[in-house]
Amino acid sequence: MRRRAALSLPPSLLLLLCSASSAAIEPISTSIAVGMAAALTGFLASYQNIIYYFHECCRPEWIAFNRTGLQEDLSTRLFGQHLASHIIAKAVSGFMNNANPKKPLVLSLHGWTGTGKNFASALIAESIYKEGMDSQFVHVFTAELHFPHAGQMDAYKTQLQQWIKGNVSSCDRSMFIFDEMDKMHPGLIDSIKPYLDYYDKVDGVSYRKAIFIFLSNAGGESIVQTTLDFWKAGRSREEIELKDVETSLALSVFNNKRSGLWHTSLIDKNLVDFFVPFLPLEYKHVVQCAMAAMSAQGLEPDAAVADKVAADLLYFPKAERVFSVKGCKTIDSKWEYYV
Ligand SMILES: Nc1ncnc2c1ncn2[C@@H]1O[C@H](COP(=O)(O)OP(=O)(O)OP(=O)(O)O)[C@@H](O)[C@H]1O
Numbered sequence: 538m539r540r541r542a543a544l545s546l547p548p549s550l551l552l553l554l555c556s557a558s559s560a561a562i563e564p565i566s567t568s569i570a571v572g573m574a575a576a577l578t579g580f581l582a583s584y585q586n587i588i589y590y591f592h593e594c595c596r597p598e599w600i601a602f603n604r605t606g607l608q609e610d611l612s613t614r615l616f617g618q619h620l621a622s623h624i625i626a627k628a629v630s631g632f633m634n635n636a637n638p639k640k641p642l643v644l645s646l647h648g649w650t651g652t653g654k655n656f657a658s659a660l661i662a663e664s665i666y667k668e669g670m671d672s673q674f675v676h677v678f679t680a681e682l683h684f685p686h687a688g689q690m691d692a693y694k695t696q697l698q699q700w701i702k703g704n705v706s707s708c709d710r711s712m713f714i715f716d717e718m719d720k721m722h723p724g725l726i727d728s729i730k731p732y733l734d735y736y737d738k739v740d741g742v743s744y745r746k747a748i749f750i751f752l753s754n755a756g757g758e759s760i761v762q763t764t765l766d767f768w769k770a771g772r773s774r775e776e777i778e779l780k781d782v783e784t785s786l787a788l789s790v791f792n793n794k795r796s797g798l799w800h801t802s803l804i805d806k807n808l809v810d811f812f813v814p815f816l817p818l819e820y821k822h823v824v825q826c827a828m829a830a831m832s833a834q835g836l837e838p839d840a841a842v843a844d845k846v847a848a849d850l851l852y853f854p855k856a857e858r859v860f861s862v863k864g865c866k867t868i869d870s871k872w873e874y875y876v
């Protein structure tokens with residue numbers, strides 16, 4: 538959904554105006570031509586500013602990283618994910634503040650369902666693109682939606698490669714989110730490997746400023762186990778460090794034949810820059826999600842309503858009932874029934 542209406546200009550003109558950085562006019566011998574050129578330049582320059590304002594372009598007016606905004610969003614809007622918040626803030630800030638990165642940023646987000654992987658990706662997009670997830674430079678692929686037929690894998694590979702190349706050619710600050718990575722055909726993941734690597738250019742296009750985010754449930758069980766171990770030992774979940782989940786996460790991703798990543802050399806070629814674990818959410822986080830959902834609707838958050846919402850969800854393991862089976866999923870639509 539576009540929030541600003543684009544001027545009704547032909548796409549080719551918009552592209553021309555968007556891509557022109559500063560108008561450079563060749564010197565021409567006659568003064569009339571110079572005058573006309575100057576007038577035209579002035580007109581184009583002011584016209585360009587209008588176009589930049591109304592039409593999303595691959596320019597700083599539309600793409601500018603807001604570091605403090607991201608940090609604040611991660612700490613106040615993403616609940617119960619101290620590890621993910623910390624890693625994402627560090628990774629994205631480091632990458633976006635580097636004018637000459639050696640490779641694109643590749644993040645792999647792992648965890649139980651409903652723990653905020655898509656939500657965190659949206660927060661990243663919002664911190665970079667004025668239009669957030671609605672930006673034309675943010676592309677989301679879902680295995681079952683975009684690549685449903687195993688028999689058409691060769692066609693998908695070509696389409697995906699062309700799509701990535703085309704988009705990065707027109708904007709180097711493009712972002713690609715691959716959802717349900719565990720359901721992605723291994724060959725398809727292999728086909729995007731060249732874009733994730735340390736190459737200066739692939740077929741004349743540089744991918745070094747792009748961001749690739751992979752989302753999956755792979756390794757979710759091992760993250761749950763570690764979080765449960767801490768809980769059983771009476772330790773706070775905030776004490777969990779990356780090293781506590783990293784090894785078992787890597788092992789379970791490697792050894793899970795369905796995880797998608799396992800089949801590829803993404804991991805052993807070190808193409809993934811950061812593994813980002815999402816911990817399973819507890820009762821108190823579901824309450825926070827319900828409160829946030831009410832605020833998002835412009836209502837005064839009601840703790841009693843949020844408590845009812847959380848109390849009605851299922852928790853696991855059966856004996857301890859610590860973690861929400863669906864995380865914070867469906868909370869957005871559920872809380873209204875309890876008002
Ligand atoms: N940690 C969280 N903090 C705040 N809100 C959350 C969190 N986790 C989930 N939510 C809320 O629940 C919704 C669903 O979460 P999201 O789609 O991000 O889960 P997911 O981890 O991608 O799950 P799945 O593995 O099933 O795709 C989000 O839009 C958000 O409103």
Ligand SMILES: [Mg+2]
Pocket residue numbers: 654655716752
């Ligand atoms: Mg998801």
